[in-house]
Amino acid sequence: KGELRDNGPVMELLAEDEIMEISCTNNEMMKKKMEVSPMVKEVESENGILVITLSENVLPADINAFAFSNDLVIHHMLSRKRSLESQFLELVKED
Numbered sequence: 001k002g003e004l005r006d007n008g009p010v011m012e013l014l015a016e017d018e019i020m021e022i023s024c025t026n027n028e029m030m031k032k033k034m035e036v037s038p039m040v041k042e043v044e045s046e047n048g049i050l051v052i053t054l055s056e057n058v059l060p061a062d063i064n065a066f067a068f069s070n071d072l073v074i075h076h077m078l079s080r081k082r083s084l085e086s087q088f089l090e091l092v093k094e095d
Helices: 027-035 060-069 084-092
Strands: 018-024 040-046 049-054 074-081
Touching: 018 027, 018 060, 027 040, 027 049, 060 074
Parallel strands: none
Antiparallel strands: 018 049, 018 074, 040 049
């Protein structure tokens, strides 16, 4: 028997979220600030880099300005889109 993992409009389920890789002068502080910010949906740490899934209509410049306003200087910033393949793998992964 199958298990429902997600439901909703197809376009919404397959939306390609914008993901940012960020490293700054204090990643721990940046992570704490981002976790409570409405600008991000999700924050993870991978090998010293913060991987941030942006909320809709948030631009990389907004993240940079947010960091600067919190006295954090970003020295690595890479923007990418979540691929359909990674979205599919997320839906079918084992818990």
